[in-house]
Amino acid sequence: MKSLGFLSFGHWSPERGSQVRSASDVLLQSIDLAVAAEELGLDGAYYRVHHYARQLASPFPLLAAVGARTSKIEIGTGVIDMRYENPMYMVEDAGAADLIAGGRLQLGISRGSPEQVVDGWKHFGYAPAEGESPADMARRHAAIFLQQLEGKGFAAPNPNPMFPNPPGLLRLEPHAPGLKDRIWWGAGSNATAEWAAEMGMNLQSSTLKDDETGEPFHIQQAKQIRAYRARWAEMGHERTPRVSVSRSIFALMNDTDRMYFGRGKERDQVGFIEQQRSIFGRGYADEPDRLIEELKKDEGIAEADTLLLTVPNMLGVDYNAHVIESILTHVAPALGWR
16 A cells, blocks of 8 residues: 655746746646646645746645645645744744644645755855755755754743733744654655664655765665665654655557557656766656556656655646546556555
8 A cells, every 4th residue: 555646846837839838827736736636635735936937836835726626635744944044933934734634634745856046045044054064054954954853842932021021032933843854855865864864854755865875866866765764764763654656657558648658658867967877767658558557667666655646736726626537547556556
């Protein structure tokens, strides 16, 4: 059994053929897709976060809206770039969204990926401390965020407050009990996966990772997951962690599916990001019986307890609901995911 969700990159564009032509369209359709996915029996609705782009950027209004329109489905991100975040204010936003959703938030955070502009976090008012890299700054923000999610008082109350205070030091409000255990770190290397385990976060294994061994992506990803779980056990955390991977998976059910995705087999791709050799995982598209046999060979999927299906959101809600239903009906049962 696996927890199955969708991951939307939240693109919008007025170009010809797009069903998502504006920022308003992508926000409203993101809510509608979560509602449709919940009705189909999917377990999670996750959204990518990118700044300076025609994509979803400010996650918490969207997460709160999805929480208000649904009742069962997990609602998450994959991922929030912590270089851009004020961790104190983020605690308040996340707490409010989680309470609206009834404790269903699953927040993926990370050091971020290359963005549309150079050092975009500078324009948000953030800068690494002396001796820090931007990645170090992101991890520092994440550590503060995790600490404040514990809900412990730390701020001295005003002796003459406008409204009465509870006794003792004050914490950030609203506090969302249990949210700290539902934070995930998006890791692109074995070392950052192990750091996530040390910090007590769940793992979102990235769609790309440092090419550390030259092996196929899914094998490197499986090794990363095993290293994460080993480090988690060494840390002695009490709870069982969760691990997600994401894949583009399309069951070719009709001529429309074949037109969009019937290009033949894809392969891993290797490239360089910020001078680091990186490997990008392949996608899957085939007739259901052949698709099932291909997916059986994916060691990364086998190691994870949660699989996020990346969806082509610009093709509209109805088509993406069809993509999800095809996997749930014709693929997931044969693989033991359902």
